[in-house]
Amino acid sequence: MNRIDKKFKALKKYGAKAFIAYITAGDPDLSTTENIVLALESSGADIIELGIPFSDPMADGPTIQAASYRALRNKVNLKKIFKMVVHLRRITDIPLVFMTYYNPVFKYGLTSFFRSCAACGVDGVIIPDLPYEEAKELIALGKKHEVATIFLAAPTSTRERIKHIAKVSTGFIYYVSLTGVTGARSKLPPEVIANVKAIKKLTDKPVAVGFGISNPGQAKDIAKVSDGIIVGSAIVRIIGEKKRMIPRISNFAKQMATAIHGI
């Protein structure tokens, strides 16, 4: 069983929800990324999303754009990130999911990409600019190499589309809380709760909610109906500020973990 599935199964036993933390790999550098992953894990994160930086991140707001830019300035690429994952896998068994745009994966070669994911211990992949219509080959390769292919569902998705997304998603379904790009928001649209409930009626697969969630209050509210909460920009912002990075991330992650788990 894939590490993601195992994790959701284990959490379900206790009625807890998953805290999924996003950081950009290589921001500020790859060895710090490893340390942040370990700090997040020990502070209660259940799954780590590693952003593979892309020059033109059209689904990201300013915080993650800046992180991608910092990582790319350090000449980070997929090869180096796979190497880092191999190193991390000697220390931790936490589920790791790559989040990136399609072009770096396409250029690396889809088959090689999935082979590397399986060989290095990457458990899943999220590609926000790859809707399922364009993802036939990716879905087949994911199945073959037992790497989860996680698709996004949005507030604008029709019922038909959500059904299809649920069908082709493995690991979990990524529900985008709002129409917009990534980035911390002080307020989320009130219809999130109802929308997540509606999706849950269409599928048995775990549904995690991301985009905009930046404080424990929001996380707690949404975790009541979802199977997981994804937090990115709020963590990446701390990395961007550099000052006392690890203790501040740990502190924030602990608060989020308590809010998400403690239901």
Next chain:
Amino acid sequence: MKPDKKGYFDGFGGKFVPETLMVALAELEKEYFAAKKDKLFRREFAAILKNYAGRPTLLYYAKRLTEKLGGAKIYLKREDLLHTGAHKINNTLGQGLLALRMKKPRLIAETGAGQHGVATATVAALFGLKCEIFMGEEDIRRQAINVFKMKILGAKVTPVSSGSKTLKDAMNEAIRDWVTNVASTYYVIGSVAGPHPYPMMVRDFQSVIGREARRQMLAAEGRLPDHVVACVGGGSNAMGIFYSFLKDKTVGLIGVEAAGLGLNTTKHAATLCKGSVGILHGSKSYLLQDPDGQIEIAHSISAGLDYPGVGPEHSYLKEMGRAKYVAVTDKEALEGFKMLTELEGIIPALESSHALYHAVKLAKRLPRNKIILVNLSGRGDKDMDIVRGIF
């Protein structure tokens, strides 16, 4: 029929966008096909092109230029004479009418040289719609007059400071805005790029150029041209003039990209000549990218060609060998600019000057009984500040 139902031109194109936009693209496609079939819409579009934009544009025989070169005859399709100064208005009027039909109160657009931004702001003013234009800081600096025009037309011009601060980054920002405001906003893409249905739709709206030119050429010379030459950034003016000649196998189609400081340098925008296949801004096509799949920064003296991608149909035409793509440097484009200005009294846009220079080179090599048709896609008013610094 190209593209196919999924928006592919034999492997190029498609829809590579966030899920949030997929329903909007499906709606747009549906509405566009309905409009295309609707006699009233077609009549309205034709009327507005005639009465407002100033179509048909002239087909002009460049006699002095031809005589000076002593080779093939050069004809110019005068898109520079259109309202707002370039072919861009053909597309923005078409998409503006579509936005009205879809009851979207707000238009957004990306712009490089500012021609598409001005054309979109113009249509917004004409139709009473709200308008926001995204433009790279670098382009705002080099195309100041167009920025001012957009503003007095009532558009909000939002500077984009990410990445290369040019057209590519403006397009990223426009997509981000569209993802955020998708319910109220119509995104007017300015080239034959982006996700399906845009490459097809923009081509169709621009295809009036080739339809007119073909007819005018037959009337003037009793035959078709031997070569059709157009500049290619994203590729809308080129697709517009090529499209009606695709089936005329005797007519050579030549797209001219920007070679910037030279194809052997890293400072160019010659996507089809030097790039490789990848995915950017919603479609699969040729790109300028590094071995890791990061998009490289393009360079050209002309902001309108300064783009590291290209419309998918051009990739298809290149791959099947129907069109040929070449590149012209900044310096050569300026030479083309100067020749047309001095010999014909026509000041071309720097973008179109790339096509002109290639036509000049080609004409010299060909006998006098051959004919070259050049798409003079825009006028040079906007480039005066750049050119003044050089001549």
